[in-house]
Amino acid sequence: MTTESATFKPALSTVQRRGGRLVSALIVVTAIAAWQAATVFGRLENWLLPSPWDVLVSFTKPDTQNLILDNVWVTVEEALIGFATCLVIGVGLAAAMAAWRTLRSGLYPLLIASQTVPIIAIAAILVVVFGYGLAPKIVVVVLFSFFAVTVNVLDAVQSLDPELPGLLRSLGASRWDILRTARIPAALPGFFTGARLAVTYSVAAAVYSEWVGATGGLGYAVIQAANQFAEAQVFALVVVMALLGLAGFGAVTLVERLCVPWLRRDTYA
Amino acid sequence: MAVIERADAGSLAPARARGGAGAIDIAGVSKTYSIDGTPLRVIDDVNLHVATGEFVTIVGPSGCGKSTLLRLVAGLEEPSAGNISIAGRPMAERMNACGYMPQRDMLLPWRNVVDNAALPLEYRGLSRGEARREAAALLDRFGLAGFERAAPHALSGGMRQRVALARTALTGRTVLLLDEPLGALDALTRLDMQQWLLQVWSQLGSTVLLVTHDLDEAIILSDRIYVMSARPGRIVAEIQVPLARPRPESLVASAGFAGLKGRLLDAVRAGSGERDRK
Numbered sequence: 001m002t003t004e005s006a007t008f009k010p011a012l013s014t015v016q017r018r019g020g021r022l023v024s025a026l027i028v029v030t031a032i033a034a035w036q037a038a039t040v041f042g043r044l045e046n047w048l049l050p051s052p053w054d055v056l057v058s059f060t061k062p063d064t065q066n067l068i069l070d071n072v073w074v075t076v077e078e079a080l081i082g083f084a085t086c087l088v089i090g091v092g093l094a095a096a097m098a099a100w101r102t103l104r105s106g107l108y109p110l111l112i113a114s115q116t117v118p119i120i121a122i123a124a125i126l127v128v129v130f131g132y133g134l135a136p137k138i139v140v141v142v143l144f145s146f147f148a149v150t151v152n153v154l155d156a157v158q159s160l161d162p163e164l165p166g167l168l169r170s171l172g173a174s175r176w177d178i179l180r181t182a183r184i185p186a187a188l189p190g191f192f193t194g195a196r197l198a199v200t201y202s203v204a205a206a207v208y209s210e211w212v213g214a215t216g217g218l219g220y221a222v223i224q225a226a227n228q229f230a231e232a233q234v235f236a237l238v239v240v241m242a243l244l245g246l247a248g249f250g251a252v253t254l255v256e257r258l259c260v261p262w263l264r265r266d267t268y269a
Numbered sequence: 270m271a272v273i274e275r276a277d278a279g280s281l282a283p284a285r286a287r288g289g290a291g292a293i294d295i296a297g298v299s300k301t302y303s304i305d306g307t308p309l310r311v312i313d314d315v316n317l318h319v320a321t322g323e324f325v326t327i328v329g330p331s332g333c334g335k336s337t338l339l340r341l342v343a344g345l346e347e348p349s350a351g352n353i354s355i356a357g358r359p360m361a362e363r364m365n366a367c368g369y370m371p372q373r374d375m376l377l378p379w380r381n382v383v384d385n386a387a388l389p390l391e392y393r394g395l396s397r398g399e400a401r402r403e404a405a406a407l408l409d410r411f412g413l414a415g416f417e418r419a420a421p422h423a424l425s426g427g428m429r430q431r432v433a434l435a436r437t438a439l440t441g442r443t444v445l446l447l448d449e450p451l452g453a454l455d456a457l458t459r460l461d462m463q464q465w466l467l468q469v470w471s472q473l474g475s476t477v478l479l480v481t482h483d484l485d486e487a488i489i490l491s492d493r494i495y496v497m498s499a500r501p502g503r504i505v506a507e508i509q510v511p512l513a514r515p516r517p518e519s520l521v522a523s524a525g526f527a528g529l530k531g532r533l534l535d536a537v538r539a540g541s542g543e544r545d546r547k
Contacts, residue, residue, distance in 0.1 A: 172394070
């Protein structure tokens with residue numbers, strides 16, 4: 001296929017990959033060191049800006065641990081249900097838009113417009129409508145995340161060689177065969193790109209949704225801790241959110257490796 | 270399956286008889302596209318006949334509509350006028366009566382070599398295992414033993430074309446339509462592949478209609494050559510190639526070959542000249 005040259009970029013060499021990891025580690029270490037130095041030499045009170053060390057110490061305290069354990073699963077549940085829903089809606093929209101040109105040209109500008117709406121403001125309205133339960137959180141997560149899935153899947157579907165379906169038909173393929181052997185595999189790389197973005201958005205969106213009205217969750221806990229000027233706890237909670245995002249990112253990447261092995265430049269599959 | 274059975278009997282020379290319902294009958298076929306409301310005739314009243322077991326080539330200048338003609342025969346497009354029949358069957362059934370191989374190999378990057386070749390078998394309802402086994406047997410005979418599990422992008426251009434032809438052959442159809450199958454290859458690989466293609470053709474015992482703009486290739490491969498004019502494409506000459514088979518590479522240096530090439534070149538030039546006069 002013509003997409004071949006675009007799809008198969010030469011893989012990074014081992015040296016390049018190790019070099020890349022070294023750069024990431026250096027940036028993180030430098031940032032943390034600078035932060036620590038700023039709090040020590042800048043004489044900042046630790047309720048104003050806690051040092052990385054204060055944050056680390058905070059993780060060992062039972063009240064922080066309890067705060068995290070009491071709230072983390074609420075956020076994980078919202079993020080996961082929202083993420084799963086956004087995958088279904090995102091793929092469904094992309095499939096419908098790929099199948100009907102008129103729908104695509106009508107829907108595309110609306111989807112882009114929907115992304116300019118400040119979703120956090122909608123979240124406040126949703127709380128009024130749906131109350132403090134799970135539903136408004138799921139809606140916020142989906143609104144934040146589906147766009148990345150829809151756009152990437154649609155792009156991938158449209159990258160399929162336009163002559164390929166005709167050729168497969170001449171080889172005896174039914175419409176279902178073409179979907180199964182060509183359209184779906186062609187869409188998978190885009191699906192995973194979208195899913196990787198969506199999973200990190202989902203965690204952030206779940207936290208936002210808790211800000212405007214919730215009885216639990218990491219976002220709720222952040223507000224509680226901030227109100228008590230427990231800044232080290234706030235940062236500890238932020239670290240947990242970041243770890244959740246990374247875990248989701250890693251999980252999607254792992255599934256991608258299993259489902260899309262042809263994107264790795266192996267000579268023998 | 271069918272391919273392999275035929276090949277066992279296929280060391281016999283394919284039948285070259287003409288007349289009766291041929292493998293391919295094209296009668297009065299025209300094709301007109303509408304470009305911004307203006308009709309553009311790309312193929313004009315083409316009549317063409319290919320007998321069972323025959324190797325026939327269409328040559329013509331770039332853009333003369335020869336690839337379009339092949340797509341019409343394959344059933345990927347409908348003619349504006351005329352009739353196309355494969356093995357005497359009605360026009361509507363032609364897609365399932367012939368195997369089409371496009372210019373680009375269009376192998377699926379998410380399938381390895383054997384699974385690409387096995388596609389038509391899977392579409393016919395064979396299990397993955399059966400399809401693989403049968404495809405692997407043909408790949409073996411096509412000189413691809415040991416590459417069954419390789420990814421398409423790991424192969425050279427010549428090998429990819431072999432896989433693409435194996436995929437077309439595994440449709441089990443005996444009429445093959447090949448659109449510049451060797452067009453993207455370098456000169457030396459191309460000569461090797463011409464010899465290989467002749468060998469495959471005599472083994473499979475299939476009927477071939479091939480499109481090319483390479484005159485040497487047309488002479489080396491064909492029983493007969495149709496010459497198409499510049500757009501709108503019409504058949505301006507039909508040339509028999511009486512050279513004995515098998516035809517080695519060295520044939521291009523012979524006097525008989527040179528004479529044929531001269532006639533063919535004159536016909537192509539005359540066909541392109543039509544456009545200049547208009």
